[in-house]
Amino acid sequence: SAATDYQAEDATISQGVVESNHAGYTGSGFVNYDNVAGGYIEWTVTAPAGPADVSLRYANGTAATRPMDFTVNGQPGAVGITFPGTGAWTTWKSKTVRLQLVAGTNKIRARATSADGGPNADKLTVTPTSDDTTPPS
Ligand code: GCU
Numbered sequence: 001s002a003a004t005d006y007q008a009e010d011a012t013i014s015q016g017v018v019e020s021n022h023a024g025y026t027g028s029g030f031v032n033y034d035n036v037a038g039g040y041i042e043w044t045v046t047a048p049a050g051p052a053d054v055s056l057r058y059a060n061g062t063a064a065t066r067p068m069d070f071t072v073n074g075q076p077g078a079v080g081i082t083f084p085g086t087g088a089w090t091t092w093k094s095k096t097v098r099l100q101l102v103a104g105t106n107k108i109r110a111r112a113t114s115a116d117g118g119p120n121a122d123k124l125t126v127t128p129t130s131d132d133t134t135p136p137s
Helices: none
Strands: 004-007 012-014 016-019 029-035 040-046 050-059 066-074 075-080 093-101 102-114 121-126
Touching: 004 040, 004 075, 012 016, 016 040, 040 121, 066 093, 093 121
Parallel strands: none
Antiparallel strands: 004 121, 012 040, 016 029, 029 121, 040 102, 050 093, 050 121, 066 075, 066 102
């Protein structure tokens, strides 16, 4: 089915701030995770039951990978997902994970797991899919 975009700046943010000082974001800004482990962005996503490709558009202007875990409605979804450097804070790339969603409301949380915090986060794109193979990253 169709892809739906959910802006990071419209989501629930813990230990992060909305900023707009690095060009190339969509919407009105992006979320700068604090440089601590445990900060998260949580999106409320409406979907049919089943697998979905969930892409986070991000920038990481450092040389160090910033890992995050994804949960869905508080349950483990995708663990240890890496967000490598993109070359500049103005260079945005997407990382895709496949998550199992329930019919209706899903709380998709992307939680930073290293002391550097997460990458700058622009938006989440959710595309429900019918097959259940591992997506490319
Ligand atoms: C810089 C950059 C921020 C980024 C931060 C970080 O301060 O300007 O956009 O979030 O580094 O390391 O996370």
